[in-house]
Amino acid sequence: MIKYIGQTRILVAVDCIIFGFDGFDFKLLLIQRGFAPEKKKWSLMGGFIQPEETLEVAANRVLMQLTGLKDVYLEQLQSFSGPDRDPVERTIAVAYFALIDIHKYEKQISHEYHAEWFLLKDMPQLIFDHQEMVELAKKRLRYKAALHPVLFELLPDKFTIPQLQALYEGLYETEFDKRNFSRKILSTGLLVKQNEKDKEGSRKGAFYYKLDKRKYSENFQAFLKFIPNPDKFLV
Known part of the structure; x- marks a missing residue:
């Protein structure tokens, strides 16, 4: 095999910043590192790229190892x-x-990595430059979510407007006016109202909605402006 002469070999790794939503809170998934250095300290899930892998294949492999999930939203x-x-x-x-x-x-968690979900405000100190990775990912996601319906990737098949608002408030770490938020979200035309209500949160209950997947696919890159003045959240 021909090799470049006099060049130092450098390892390449992928690290996955995994955001999740449980119906109430927006969270970040972390693991306890299982080997030195920084053993047992909190870390992102990652691994070295193998000779036969592309970066995307390696990232999906790492995600699969931890969550057991395939075909999820993943962005470099x-x-x-x-x-x-x-x-x-x-x-x-x-x-x-x-x-x-x-x-x-x-139901698919791998207990091998001692994984745990954290609220953004409760995130522990992370190893190496993983803290910087999380902050940049949060900033990128805040920008995208202000203009595009990307956060709908975090939702179950049916959900309520209060759950959707909790998701946005968790990412932006702020509170939004309920009426304005509801009006803005419904004006996108992406949601299909269901007859069923969720009555766990209040006696009156909140109607469930489903995502119109056709409109979602058509408008994924459209500028729908979910959040007014997004620049103030990008600091």
Whole structure:
């Protein structure tokens, strides 16, 4: 096999920032690292890319190992190439973020990695530059969710407007006016009202909605402006 002469070999890894929603809270999935250095400290789920893999294949493999889920929303964030980011060997990491419905995840969890969900405000200190990865992923997702219906990837088949509002409030770590939020969401035409109500939250209850998947697919890249003045959340 021909090789480039005089070049240093560098490892390439993928790290997955996994966001989830359980119907009440927007959360981040972390694992306890199982080996040195930084053993038992909190980390993103990651792994080294194998010779036969593309970056996307490796990221999906890592996600599958932890959650047992396939075909979830997965987007490349950026690469992290600081020469000293990994104290063991020179490693370039390519970060991805994923969006999953936590209830789909619960029955398929791999206990091998001691995984745990955290609210963004309760996130522990992470190893290496994983904290920076999470902050950049949060900023990217806030920007996208302000303009596109990407957060619907986190929802179950049927959901209520209060649940949807809780999802947005969890990501943006703020509160939105209920009437304005409801009016804005319904004006997109993406939701189909159901006859059934969820009465767990109040005596009156809240109607369930389903996503019009055809309109969702057609408008996924459209600028629907779910959140007014999104720039104030991108700090």
